[in-house]
Amino acid sequence: MPAPSRSKSFGNVHRMDIPGREHSSSYMEGQSSSIKPQLSNLRSLSRGRFLTRAGREQFNESRRNSNSASAKPCASHESIDLLSSARTTNPLIQRRQTLAAFPKKIELATEDDATSVLKINALNIGDNVNSSPHIVGGYQYKSSARSYKSRNSLDNADVAKLKPRKKLTLDPTQECTPNKGHSDRIRVYVRIRPISKKEKEVGARCCVKAANGKEIYLTEMALESDYLRLKRLKGRYFIFDGAFPENTNQEEVYRTSTEQLVEAVLEGKNSSVFCYGATGAGKTFTMLGTMKDPGVMVLALKDLFAKLKQRSSEGEHSVRLSYLEVYNETVRDLLSPGRALVLREDLKQGIVAAGLTQYKACSADEVMALLQQGNQNRTTEPTRLNETSSRSHAILQIFVEYSARVGVSLVSRTGKLSLIDLAGSERAIATDQRTLRSLEGANINRSLLALSSCISALVEGKKHIPFRNSKLTQLLKDSLGGSCQTAMIANISPSNMSFGETQNTLYWADRAKEIRTKGCVTNEEIQVPESGCEQLQLLLEVQKENHQLRMQVAQLQQKLIAFESHSLVSKQDGFADVKMTSPTSTLKPALNANQKENIEESDIKHQVRCDDLLFKIPNGFSSAKATNLMIRSPLTPSQDPYLCFHSTSRDHCRKRTFWDITNANSPYDKSACRNIKSNTATTGSPSMLMQPGFLGRRRLKL
Ligand SMILES: Nc1ncnc2c1ncn2[C@@H]1O[C@H](COP(=O)(O)OP(=O)(O)OP(=O)(O)O)[C@@H](O)[C@H]1O
Numbered sequence: 001m002p003a004p005s006r007s008k009s010f011g012n013v014h015r016m017d018i019p020g021r022e023h024s025s026s027y028m029e030g031q032s033s034s035i036k037p038q039l040s041n042l043r044s045l046s047r048g049r050f051l052t053r054a055g056r057e058q059f060n061e062s063r064r065n066s067n068s069a070s071a072k073p074c075a076s077h078e079s080i081d082l083l084s085s086a087r088t089t090n091p092l093i094q095r096r097q098t099l100a101a102f103p104k105k106i107e108l109a110t111e112d113d114a115t116s117v118l119k120i121n122a123l124n125i126g127d128n129v130n131s132s133p134h135i136v137g138g139y140q141y142k143s144s145a146r147s148y149k150s151r152n153s154l155d156n157a158d159v160a161k162l163k164p165r166k167k168l169t170l171d172p173t174q175e176c177t178p179n180k181g182h183s184d185r186i187r188v189y190v191r192i193r194p195i196s197k198k199e200k201e202v203g204a205r206c207c208v209k210a211a212n213g214k215e216i217y218l219t220e221m222a223l224e225s226d227y228l229r230l231k232r233l234k235g236r237y238f239i240f241d242g243a244f245p246e247n248t249n250q251e252e253v254y255r256t257s258t259e260q261l262v263e264a265v266l267e268g269k270n271s272s273v274f275c276y277g278a279t280g281a282g283k284t285f286t287m288l289g290t291m292k293d294p295g296v297m298v299l300a301l302k303d304l305f306a307k308l309k310q311r312s313s314e315g316e317h318s319v320r321l322s323y324l325e326v327y328n329e330t331v332r333d334l335l336s337p338g339r340a341l342v343l344r345e346d347l348k349q350g351i352v353a354a355g356l357t358q359y360k361a362c363s364a365d366e367v368m369a370l371l372q373q374g375n376q377n378r379t380t381e382p383t384r385l386n387e388t389s390s391r392s393h394a395i396l397q398i399f400v401e402y403s404a405r406v407g408v409s410l411v412s413r414t415g416k417l418s419l420i421d422l423a424g425s426e427r428a429i430a431t432d433q434r435t436l437r438s439l440e441g442a443n444i445n446r447s448l449l450a451l452s453s454c455i456s457a458l459v460e461g462k463k464h465i466p467f468r469n470s471k472l473t474q475l476l477k478d479s480l481g482g483s484c485q486t487a488m489i490a491n492i493s494p495s496n497m498s499f500g501e502t503q504n505t506l507y508w509a510d511r512a513k514e515i516r517t518k519g520c521v522t523n524e525e526i527q528v529p530e531s532g533c534e535q536l537q538l539l540l541e542v543q544k545e546n547h548q549l550r551m552q553v554a555q556l557q558q559k560l561i562a563f564e565s566h567s568l569v570s571k572q573d574g575f576a577d578v579k580m581t582s583p584t585s586t587l588k589p590a591l592n593a594n595q596k597e598n599i600e601e602s603d604i605k606h607q608v609r610c611d612d613l614l615f616k617i618p619n620g621f622s623s624a625k626a627t628n629l630m631i632r633s634p635l636t637p638s639q640d641p642y643l644c645f646h647s648t649s650r651d652h653c654r655k656r657t658f659w660d661i662t663n664a665n666s667p668y669d670k671s672a673c674r675n676i677k678s679n680t681a682t683t684g685s686p687s688m689l690m691q692p693g694f695l696g697r698r699r700l701k702l
Pocket residue numbers: 192193194196246277278279280281282283284285286386388389390391422423424425491
């Protein structure tokens with residue numbers, strides 16, 4: 001069909017509702033071939049609406065033809081919808097339906113694109129826009145403009161005011177969903193602590209609410225007197241990866257925010273969890289907890305050791321641990337306190353505190369003891385707001401190393417878990433002015449300010465991130481901008497007296513949500529022996545290991561035989577008429593109840609005990625007697641190969657030779673040969689010197 005003269009490109013079909021707006025062809029990005037028939041239908045429709053009378057007739061004619069022609073591509077359900085709805089006069093509804101037929105990932109190049117899509121989706125999801133400004137119609141609206149996101153209500157007029165600064169992406173995979181384990185975005189959780197007794201006494205009321213597991217509402221308006229922050233902090237609604245109300249227990253906080261990161265560390269990745277918030281908001285409670293109510297640090301360590309135990313068969317694991325604090329811009333070792341430490345940048349490990357001790361820990365209890373020791377060394381002082389206020393930022397680092405031999409190569413992995421309890425931001429009035437406390441407060445605020453600058457720079461995608469502005473940000477460089485999975489737990493107080501601090505914390509938490517870390521990589525090394533020398537060394541190691549294992553097997557077998565000999569001797573003495581059967585079946589009846597119990601307890605234990613018994617053979621019972629006993633055994637070697645092995649008779653303990661197998665005239669029948677082989681194993685290999693028969697026989701002859 002010839003294209004009508006006023007026909008427009010597909011992009012213009014979308015644009016015609018808002019004349020004069022520039023749209024980019026990236027709207028079409030991701031368009032799959034499957035939606036092409038729908039698009040052509042749409043194009044035809046738009047043509048139909050703008051044609052002259054004659055043209056419209058021609059158009060209708062061609063449409064009839066196209067409907068009747070079975071060979072032409074049939075319209076899908078979605079395109080049928082589009083056809084029926086195309087008659088509507090509401091352009092936004094038309095556009096909404098058009099978008100519904102699109103693949104979900106759409107690149108928007110301009111502010112107008114974003115505004116239009118948001119408007120369309122606003123119509124689509126109605127009130128959902130109000131309740132979830134970040135997730136619009138199933139997409140997360142990801143941009144650098146944030147303040148409008150936090151509004152309690154978002155109408156079309158508000159949407160129209162949106163001024164995104166950069167190219168926007170609507171990416172359905174970036175929804176704020178906890179436990180999804182995305183590795184490239186900082187996960188942010190908010191925890192509200194219960195209102196304290198002190199706050200209740202002074203008549204404080206609750207000013208914040210958590211809802212639906214993810215949402216936080218401020219139930220008060222911003223303070224009109226706070227001119228500096230008023231503009232920035234007018235948001236009253238926030239959505240995070242998780243929102244914990246006052247009654248959430250420690251276990252739940254750990255499971256939601258940190259458990260998956262512990263798992264990642266075991267896979268050789270780096271993970272960090274940090275608590276952020278104003279003084280007295282509950283950071284230390286969340287991170288460390290109490291003896292009765294252990295926090296994230298303790299639960300993570302316990303979980304880590306439990307998981308290591310489960311994986312013990314997979315390879316060798318070792319755990320090292322260091323604990324440091326940043327106090328008044330100096331770095332101190334909490335496990336072996338001494339002089340201040342210097343931070344150095346290491347190519348492989350990133351920023352490290354030179355001289356920081358790393359303790360090797362073998363069990364959760366050992367780690368707990370170290371943690372307790374470190375906490376005793378941590379600087380805490382009472383302030384007006386918190387009786388046990390942490391005056392320093394504390395960082396616990398746990399390194400988990402794994403190594404295993406896979407074939408000839410050695411695989412090793414190292415994962416690092418950093419658990420960080422930040423000191424609380426505070427106003428000078430909250431602490432004691434003009435004292436050491438206020439100096440500490442100033443330093444704490446300085447480092448937290450540096451942290452906020454880094455967050456801002458990271459969110460805005462700046463090239464230079466001012467990590468060097470404070471010791472804290474230097475140490476957090478990995479967690480914020482490196483190859484690391486990071487979770488932030490923002491702690492807030494519900495009291496209206498801390499409303500400003502709560503708003504501030506929520507503002508920074510909301511920003512931190514947009515930080516993208518580098519994709520988390522596994523720190524794995526595979527050593528494959530390359531040179532002949534390395535291969536030879538490896539071969540020697542394997543041979544050595546093999547030899548040791550053979551020795552162990554031989555010793556255990558020897559003990560077993562010694563025990564069995566003794567049981568036969570006892571039978572000779574006490575139970576002469578007990579019929580001898582194969583060694584394994586004679587073991588149990590010959591033992592008394594006590595011995596039997598020991599055998600069931602542990603093989604090794606029972607073998608050692610039996611060895612003892614061997615040397616308790618009654619006086620006068622010579623080894624010759626034992627030998628005779630074996631010779632007098634009613635069984636032939638073929639019936640009881642074990643006895644054959646032990647007998648001193650040449651006939652019975654004759655070595656099995658090549659001839660025995662091949663020669664049809666062999667005195668042994670084939671089945672007997674097979675039995676003998678499995679028990680005597682006298683094939684002449686050098687390792688057979690270690691075999692039990694050899695040693696056992698010698699012992700009895702002595
Ligand atoms: N979720 C909670 N449940 C019960 N009590 C809590 C909770 N969170 C905090 N608290 C209590 O609130 C008080 C202050 O908490 P915490 O010391 O953890 O605050 P903080 O943010 O670490 O303060 P700072 O920055 O001054 O060290 C403590 O007495 C603590 O027991």
